[in-house]
Amino acid sequence: MSRSVTDWRAKILGALSDPTRLEIVEFLDKEERCVCEIVPTFERAQSTISKHLNLLFEAGIVERRTEGKRTLYRVRNPRVFDLLREVDAMALDQISELKKAEEMLEASIR
Amino acid sequence: MSRSVTDWRAKILGALSDPTRLEIVEFLDKEERCVCEIVPTFERAQSTISKHLNLLFEAGIVERRTEGKRTLYRVRNPRVFDLLREVDAMALDQISELKKAEEMLEASIR
DNA sequence: TAAATATATCGTCATATGGCGATATGTAGC
DNA sequence: GCTACATATCGCCATATGACGATATATTTA
Numbered sequence A, B: 001m002s003r004s005v006t007d008w009r010a011k012i013l014g015a016l017s018d019p020t021r022l023e024i025v026e027f028l029d030k031e032e033r034c035v036c037e038i039v040p041t042f043e044r045a046q047s048t049i050s051k052h053l054n055l056l057f058e059a060g061i062v063e064r065r066t067e068g069k070r071t072l073y074r075v076r077n078p079r080v081f082d083l084l085r086e087v088d089a090m091a092l093d094q095i096s097e098l099k100k101a102e103e104m105l106e107a108s109i110r
Numbered sequence C: 001t002a003a004a005t006a007t008a009t010c011g012t013c014a015t016a017t018g019g020c021g022a023t024a025t026g027t028a029g030c
Numbered sequence D: 001g002c003t004a005c006a007t008a009t010c011g012c013c014a015t016a017t018g019a020c021g022a023t024a025t026a027t028t029t030a
Helices: A005-015 A019-027 A037-043 A046-058 A077-110 B004-014 B019-027 B035-041 B046-058 B080-110
Strands: A062-067 A068-075 B060-065 B070-075
Touching: A005 A046, A005 B004, A005 B019, A005 B080, A019 A046, A019 A068, A019 B004, A037 A046, A037 A062, A037 A068, A046 A062, A046 A068, A077 B004, A077 B035, B004 B035, B004 B046, B019 B046, B019 B080, B035 B046, B035 B070, B046 B060, B046 B070
Parallel strands: none
Antiparallel strands: A062 A068, B060 B070
8 A cells, every 4th residue: 555745745744733743743842752741741631642642653753662661752753843843934924914914904993 | 713823833734634735736836726727637526626725725825816707726825835845855754764664574574 | 688607615425533431451560 | 460550442422524416606708
């Protein structure tokens, strides 16, 4: 079941298209962390976090290794942070665009 | 209903997390195109393409304007292409990683 | 105004996703 | 071997997504 470049791109982007997963990736920012650290950081059930981590793993965003009874996750390719920085720039752009529109709306009401 | 930066990031990434939409964005690469050009390019129903375009619009990826009876779409922020290039690099990396694994598997069988 | 064209929207279906609690699995220590 | 701990997996539910054909809307042309 070989996957095209486009499918891989979609898979990578899909893995990053959830707020919780985005924050998990940020939390892993260059630091390896065990699930036992990740779970209490987010207000989600342990099973939910586990599924998110597995999804990130399947998409090749993170790697994992076990050490005794813990499993440690880390970001596999630091490029993901460059990617996120690009998205940030776009997101900030959308937000400022929206603010501008709101201000124009208010001005027209006044 | 104001949206956080993380939510916007997720929305942008979600809009790009589908192979058809990725290809639509590539097709719009700096060129404005009408729906009548986009639809026949993809093997999808017109209604399907229309929904994809609207989703890209909602996420702020594309802009649109009408000219007579046609609607023309274009990419709103060329940054999206920088983003896609980053994803490409990651996708190629995953693929070569997979190939390497396959080769090692074959070698171990031989 | 009728017909043709371009696009959006609606209704429906099948499948995917995100969430949870409960349970299974695996390791460490007693 | 039993217990505790860490993590993954299962079963379920509600909602989102992607697909389609059919229909609605808007504009141009006849």
